[in-house]
Amino acid sequence: MRIGDLAAVSGVTAKTLRFYEQAGVLPAPPRTAGGYRDYPEQAVKRLAFIRDAQGAGLSLAEIRSVLVLRDAGASPCAHVTALVDRHLRDIERRLAELRATKAMLRGLAERAAVTDPADCTDAEVCRILTGPTSRLHGGRPH
Amino acid sequence: MRIGDLAAVSGVTAKTLRFYEQAGVLPAPPRTAGGYRDYPEQAVKRLAFIRDAQGAGLSLAEIRSVLVLRDAGASPCAHVTALVDRHLRDIERRLAELRATKAMLRGLAERAAVTDPADCTDAEVCRILTGPTSRLHGGRPH
DNA sequence: CTTGACCTTCCAGTGCAGTGGAAGGTCTAC
DNA sequence: GTAGACCTTCCACTGCACTGGAAGGTCAAG
Structure with a gap:
């Protein structure tokens, strides 16, 4: 799915999605032949987690620290x-x-x-x- | 009194005082022959008001709006x-x-x-x- | 073949209340 | 006469999460 679609289903702007990628909370997706970002379905859940965590008052830096653990295969529960x-x-x-x-x-x-x-x-x-x-x-x- | 003295008695830094002047909450004082700021005694009370108002949660912009009224001779009470x-x-x-x-x-x-x-x-x-x-x-x- | 929606990158600005530092001037004491 | 404490201006940076805009590329429809 393209960035506009993900933005639409997630309720954030495309600009914010690029910012999240740059901030290290949303992984850089593969690109289409034309250079467009092509997000997997997974990204919707990842984004939901980000918004949830933000709602809980976590900063993007803190969210990144959780996701780094998770992406490394560790359990971030503690x-x-x-x-x-x-x-x-x-x-x-x-x-x-x-x-x-x-x-x-x-x-x-x-x-x-x-x-x-x-x-x-x-x-x-x-x-x-x-x-x-x-x-x-x-x-x-x- | 010079900026360092006012800073000392008021518990803010000289830097902050210059910033307050630039922000329009502290009037520009006269200068000595050498170009140093020479604050009147009044400035201590003015600064006390600024800190009080900040403690009450007012922004510098709001404080300025109060002081503009007061400096124009009006009662800012309302x-x-x-x-x-x-x-x-x-x-x-x-x-x-x-x-x-x-x-x-x-x-x-x-x-x-x-x-x-x-x-x-x-x-x-x-x-x-x-x-x-x-x-x-x-x-x-x- | 062009319009227009969508996408790309990059740079800069928002708000708030300062803080940091460079380059240089002034004043006092020794 | 010089050290050093203090002052001056000016510009840039802090943190946070975005947001705005310019300049240009891509793609589907008409």
């Missing part, structure tokens, strides 16, 4: 389990960060409701955003 | 309130996404515990990651 566990911890951390930010924004929203615009001096810019609450966490999430 | 509200909704959405991904990963982790490596065919790559659970959501979170 590797996958480790990746999944790591992503779970990652998500837990980001959830905590997000909850903290949300609590802070809620505080700001409340404060905004009772803030007199006249209270804001030029130097402070805006009383809503400056002050004690703002030290909850220092940097941006990720 | 604008800030709108930004805060939008970010609250944004965070709510990302929390929901993250919770869904977490639930899915938990499912995968459980499945991984009972998966026989021999069940994974070459085409499917890894049974842990493929299958019904994976359709929970299609794309990557943002």
